[in-house]
Amino acid sequence: MDIQQIMQQAQAMQSKMQDMQERLGETETEGSAGGGMVVIRATCKGEIRGIHIDDSLMNVSEKEMLEDLLKAAMNDAKKNADDRLAEETQAMMKELGLPAGMGLPF
Numbered sequence: 001m002d003i004q005q006i007m008q009q010a011q012a013m014q015s016k017m018q019d020m021q022e023r024l025g026e027t028e029t030e031g032s033a034g035g036g037m038v039v040i041r042a043t044c045k046g047e048i049r050g051i052h053i054d055d056s057l058m059n060v061s062e063k064e065m066l067e068d069l070l071k072a073a074m075n076d077a078k079k080n081a082d083d084r085l086a087e088e089t090q091a092m093m094k095e096l097g098l099p100a101g102m103g104l105p106f
Contacts, residue, residue: 009096009098012096013092013093013096013098016092016095016096017089017092020088020089020092021045024043024044024045024081024084024085024088025043025044025045025047026043027043027044027084028041028042028043028044028049029041029042029043029044029077029080029081029084030042030077030080031073031074031075031076031077031078031079031080032073032076033069033070033072033073033076034054034057034069034072034073036054037053037054037056037057037069038051038052038053038054038057038066038069038070038072038073039051039052039073040052040070040073040074040076040077041077042074042077042078042081043081044081044084044085045081046078046081048074048077051070051073053066057069
């Protein structure tokens, strides 16, 4: 592989990464806690788009429990977003013929 091919491949990868990041910025994932009593929707970039709290929790007098459930749901949403990003990155690298474990320069 000569330097020109490497540069072309790097440019193609950078373009595909930018497209993927834009697409994932609009892709939503959900995280939940308490058996679905708290659900948070977030983009794969971590922007929280919505929070749903089951009506049965509104009578809960312990604020700490609700806060813990919210935190757990947000962390679950972030983990799901990170997993999706990793899957998309792996698929793109495979498509470009690059090794799966290769670190990206950008």
